[in-house]
Amino acid sequence: MPTVTIPRIVIAAPSSGAGKTTITAGLIGALRRRGLRVQPFKCGPDFIDPSHLARAAGRPARNLDTWMCEPDTVQQLFAHACRDADIAIIEGVMGLFDGRSGEGEAGSTAQIAKLLGAPVVLVQDIAKVARSAAAVTLGFQQFDPDLHLAGVILNRSGSQRHCEIIAPEVTRVTGLPVLGAIPRSEAMQMPERHLGLVPDAEVSLSNQQLDIIVDLLEQNCDIDAILALAQTTGPLVVPEGGPFSSELAAKTVRIAVAQDAAFSFYYQDNLDLLEHCGAELVPFSPLTDPALPAGTQGLYLGGGFPEVYAGQLAANRALKRELIEIIDDGLPTLAECGGFIYLTESLTDLNGQSHSMCGILPGIVHMRNRPTLAYLTVKPFKDTLLLPKGETVRAHEFHYSVRATLIAFAAAAFAIKERPGEVEGHAERNLLASYLHIHFAARPDLAPRFVAACRDWVPA
Numbered sequence: 001m002p003t004v005t006i007p008r009i010v011i012a013a014p015s016s017g018a019g020k021t022t023i024t025a026g027l028i029g030a031l032r033r034r035g036l037r038v039q040p041f042k043c044g045p046d047f048i049d050p051s052h053l054a055r056a057a058g059r060p061a062r063n064l065d066t067w068m069c070e071p072d073t074v075q076q077l078f079a080h081a082c083r084d085a086d087i088a089i090i091e092g093v094m095g096l097f098d099g100r101s102g103e104g105e106a107g108s109t110a111q112i113a114k115l116l117g118a119p120v121v122l123v124q125d126i127a128k129v130a131r132s133a134a135a136v137t138l139g140f141q142q143f144d145p146d147l148h149l150a151g152v153i154l155n156r157s158g159s160q161r162h163c164e165i166i167a168p169e170v171t172r173v174t175g176l177p178v179l180g181a182i183p184r185s186e187a188m189q190m191p192e193r194h195l196g197l198v199p200d201a202e203v204s205l206s207n208q209q210l211d212i213i214v215d216l217l218e219q220n221c222d223i224d225a226i227l228a229l230a231q232t233t234g235p236l237v238v239p240e241g242g243p244f245s246s247e248l249a250a251k252t253v254r255i256a257v258a259q260d261a262a263f264s265f266y267y268q269d270n271l272d273l274l275e276h277c278g279a280e281l282v283p284f285s286p287l288t289d290p291a292l293p294a295g296t297q298g299l300y301l302g303g304g305f306p307e308v309y310a311g312q313l314a315a316n317r318a319l320k321r322e323l324i325e326i327i328d329d330g331l332p333t334l335a336e337c338g339g340f341i342y343l344t345e346s347l348t349d350l351n352g353q354s355h356s357m358c359g360i361l362p363g364i365v366h367m368r369n370r371p372t373l374a375y376l377t378v379k380p381f382k383d384t385l386l387l388p389k390g391e392t393v394r395a396h397e398f399h400y401s402v403r404a405t406l407i408a409f410a411a412a413a414f415a416i417k418e419r420p421g422e423v424e425g426h427a428e429r430n431l432l433a434s435y436l437h438i439h440f441a442a443r444p445d446l447a448p449r450f451v452a453a454c455r456d457w458v459p460a
Contacts (some may be wrong), residue, residue, distance in 0.1 A: 001237050001238060001239060001240055002079065002148070002237075002238050002240070003018060003156070003235040003237050003432075004078070004079045004082060004235065004236040004238055005235050005236075006082045006085060006086070006087060006088055006089065006233075007086070007087045007088070007227070007230035007231040007233055008014045008041075008088040008089075008090065008116060008117075008118040008233050009087075009088075009090070009118055009119055009120075009121060009150075009230040009233075009265075010043075010090045010091075010092060010109060010112070010113040010116075010118045010121070011023060011024045011089065011090065011092060011120075011121050011123060011153075012092035012095075012096040012109045012110075012113070012120050012121070012122055012123065013092065013095065013096065013122065013123040013124070013125075013359060014096065014122070014124060014136055014140065015026055015095045016094050016095070017125065018123045018124065018125040018155060019123055019125060019155040019182070020091050020123050020308075021052055021053070021091060021155065022093060022122055022218065022235075023153060023155065023182065023211060024040070024053060024089060024091040025052050025053055025055070025056040025058075025210065025213060026056075026210075026213040026214050026216065026217035027089060027217055027221075027223070027226065028040055028053060028056040028057050028089050029210055029211075029217070029311045030055045030214050030215065030217050030218050030221075031035060031087060031089070031223070031227065031297045032056070032057065032058065032224045033214065033218075034165060034223075034227075034384065035085065035274065036086040036087050036088070037059075037085045037086045037087075038056075038057045038059075038085065038087055038088075038089055039059065039062075039081050039082050039087070039088045040053035040054060040056070040057045040059075040061040040062075040089050040090075040091070040092075041053075041056070041061060041062050041063070041064050041078070041081070041087035041088060041089070041090040041091065042061055042062070042063050042064070042089075042091050042093070042113065043063075043065070043090060043092050043093040043108075043109045043112050043342045044063065044064075044065055044093030044094070044107065044109075045063060045065055045068065045310075045375075045396040045398070045437060045439075046093060046350075047065070047264070047265035047266070047267075047303065048265075049061075049091060050062070050063065050268070051092060051264065051417075053089075054242075055210070057089075059085075059097060060268040061128060061268065062077065062081050062267075062268045062269055063113050063267050063268070063269070063277070063305065063439070064077065064078060064090065065107065065384045065396075065439060066099075066104050066107055066108075066111050066112055066115065067099070067100045067107035067375055067394060068375070068394045068395070068396060068438075068439045068442050069439055069441050069442050071111075071115055072239040072242075072443050073243065073390065073399070073442075074112065074115060074242070075115060075116070075238045075239060076238055076239060076242030076243065076245075076431070077239075077242070077269055077441055078116060078129065078236075079236070079238045079242075079303065080242065080243075080244045082213075082292050084229060087230055088118075088230075089230075090112065090113075090116070090118060090185025090385045090440065091379070092109030092112075092113075093107075093108075093109055094109075094133055094351045095109075096109050096110050096120065096122065096140060097109075097110050097140075097143060097144070099111065100375050107375065110144055110147050111146060112364075113148070114146055116236060117233055117234060117236050118148075118230075118233060119148045119149075119150035119151075119227065119229050119230070119232065119233065120148060120149050120150060121150060121151045121152065121153055121179060121182050121229070122137060122140055122145060122149060122151070122153070122243065123152075123155050124136060124137065124152060124153070124155060125153055125155050125156050126154045126156060126162070126166055127153065127156040127157075127184065128160065128249075129166075130162070130165050130166055130167050131165070131166065131219070133154065133166045133169075133170055133314065134166070134169040134170045134172070134174065136174065137152055137170050137173070137174050137211050138173050138174050140210075141174050141176065145265075149176065149178055150176070150229050150232075151178070151179040151225070151226070151229060152170055152174075152176055152177070152178050152179065153178070153179050153180040153181070153182065153221060154166060154167065154170075154178060154180065154181040154182065155181075155182045155184050156182065156184045157181050157182065157184065157285050158183075158184065159183075163181040164189040165342070166178075166181075167181060167272075171419075177222075177225065179221055179222050179225055179229075180220050180221030180222060181220055181227055182207060182216060182217070182220050182221070183216075183220065185216060193305070196347055199287045208339060213320045224289060229310055234432070243269070243273055243276075243440070243441045243444065243447075244272075244273070244276055246276070246401070247381075248276055249276065249277055249278035249319050250278060250418075251275075251279065251280040251331065251449055252278045252298045252455060253278060253279050253280065253298065253382055253454045253455045254279070254280045254282055254293065254295045254296055254297050254298070254454075255279045255280070255281055255282065255296070255297065255298035255299065255300055255451075255454055256282050256284050256292050256293050256296040256298070256300070257275060257281050257282065257283050257300045257302070258269070258284060258285070258286050258299075258302060258339065259283040259284070259301070260284070260285035260286065260287045260288070261287065261304075261305075261308075262286060262302040262304050262305060262306050262308065262312075262313060262338065263286060263301060263302050263303070263306070263338055263342075264302070264303075264304050264308040265302050265303030265304050265336070265337065265338065265437070266302045266303075267299075267437070267439050267440070269439065269440065269441050270440045270447070271273055273350050273441065273446075273447035274300075274440070274447050274450065274451060275325065275446045276447070277448045277450075277451040278451055278455070279298070279451050279454065281300075282296070286301075286313055286316060286319060286342065287309055287312050287313060287316065288316070289316075289319060290316070290318040290319055291317070291318065291319060292321055292323075292326065293324060295329075296326075296331070297332070297455065297457055298324075298331065298332040298333070298334075298450070298451075298453070298454030298457070299323075299327075299331055299332070299333040299334070300333075300339075301334070301335040301336065301340075301342060301343070301433075302331070302336050302338065302339055303336050303337035303338040303339065303340070303347040303437060304337075304338040305338065305365050306338045306341050306342050306347065307341075307347060307349050307350075307400075307401065310347050310349055310355035310357075311355055311373050313342060313355070313357065314355040314356045314357065318322060320357075320358045320359075323343075323358050323360065324358060324359065324360055326459075327360055327431055328360075329459055329460050330430050330457060330459075330460075331428055331430065331457060331459075332385055332430040332431075332450065332453040332454045332457055333385075333430060333431045333433070334386065334432050334433075334450060335431075335432070335433035336434070336435075336437050336438070337398075337434075337435050339361070339401055339433065340341065340425070340426075340434055340435060341357065341401060342357055342358060343352045343357065343358045343360040343361045344357050344358070344359075344360075344361045344362070344363045344364065344365050344403065344432055345357060345359045345361070345362065345364055346359075346365070347364075347365045347366075347367070347401075348364065348365070348366045348367065349367050350367045350369070351369075360431075361426050362423045364403070364436075365401050365402070365403050365404070366401060366402055366404055367400055367401050368400060368401065368402060369400070370400070371398060371399065372397060372398070372400075372402075372435075373397065373398045373399050374396070374397055374398055374418070375394065375395070375396055376394070376395050376396070376397060376416055376417070376418055376419075376424075376436065377390065377392055377394050377416070377417040378392065378394075378395055378413075378414035378415065378416055378417070378424060378436065379392045379414060379415050379417070380394060380413055380414055380427065381412060381413070381414070381423075381427070382427055384413060384427045384432045385427075385430060385431070385432040385450055385453055386432060386438065386446050386449055386450060387443075387445075387446070387449070391443075392417070393438055393442055393443055393446070394442055395436040395437060396436070396437045396438075396439075397435045397436055397437065398437075399435055411426050411427065411428055412421075412424070412425065412426070413425030413427035413432060413433075413434050414434065414436070415427055420429070429450035430453055430457065
């Protein structure tokens with residue numbers, strides 16, 4: 001079996017909101033200043049944090065999800081992404097031990113850290129605590145003896161004295177080094193909205209802000225010590241095969257991919273797997289482009305924030321008219337979450353204002369103040385663009401909207417294992433649209449099936 005020897009480290013926290021993303025981005029930037037090629041990763045199904053890590057690294061960040069993908073596949077994806085990098089920096093998801101459920105480690109940062117043989121640095125928000133930080137660290141250290149918790153970064157300290165109280169106690173109680181203490185700073189705050197941080201596609205992490213964050217990390221963290229921890233990792237034995245093990249196919253089909261401020265949620269591995277199977281991916285903007293790219297043979301509408309740009313999407317009538325005609329003509333079309341919303345009749349925002357969408361799918365979508373968040377196992381009722389009838393795949397949903405019109409069973413795409421009696425999405429001919437995000441590495445046939453449908457489509 002092949003081995004991977006790249007240095008690697010996981011940046012985790014006791015909970016969401018501790019500052020993992022900003023600190024991880026700053027660490028990536030500091031390592032790049034040292035001339036290292038840094039491959040960033042994000043644990044779990046997040047789309048927003050990876051956009052900021054990619055900005056800091058100057059290369060795409062990738063998701064590692066041990067629930068949607070098999071552990072062997074996660075190792076293979078990791079190895080593939082790291083093949084031309086000097087170090088891998090992996091940001092955790094939620095709290096260190098939080099996964100799909102409270103009954104085990106599946107999908108957690110801890111599981112991924114152990115799977116990759118990577119040491120973990122715990123980021124603690126100490127804004128409102130003192131000695132209790134040592135107790136929290138001790139609990140995380142002892143919770144799973146198989147996990148290599150290697151150090152702590154204290155974040156949002158109020159003063160030098162605040163750090164001097166906490167850091168020695170953390171080390172005395174746990175034996176772990178405190179690798180840094182970051183003061184509270186406006187520069188370390190990223191804008192947020194209902195799904196968390198605002199993605200880089202909307203509010204780009206400017207070079208100036210990134211430089212300030214990196215400066216703060218270099219002034220207040222022992223970057224060399226963190227790098228040395230990453231270099232303690234041994235060889236990672238990776239199973240043979242994997243999603244990218246086949247020969248790269250020649251590009252024989254053009255797939256238009258919606259990529260702008262409204263649509264930016266894509267797993268990078270999904271895009272890469274489509275290209276690996278022979279797709280030429282052509283970006284376009286539903287916000288501003290009056291037509292699809294010339295020669296389009298397939299369409300991928302990812303997730304994002306269509307509700308924020310609903311008025312602009314509604315105003316682009318020329319593109320909507322073309323989409324109505326070409327999807328009716330059978331253009332292979334995959335629409336996930338935000339893309340699914342875009343294809344419905346209308347979207348009503350939180351202010352009660354209704355915006356006309358494409359009208360290709362029946363139903364009115366309403367924004368709401370509470371989220372729907374879940375990992376799901378789904379099975380299509382019929383042959384679909386990604387899956388044949390009766391097969392299963394694991395997926396993820398996270399949205400603050402609801403489709404007010406019930407899905408007609410004849411048009412429904414999926415049965416949901418975790419919600420007996422409920423259906424999800426719309427499947428008809430070459431159209432598959434739903435709230436679900438599916439990682440193409442979850443099954444070896446997903447990307448090839450999509451590309452083959454695009455290649456076989458003949459416009460009327």
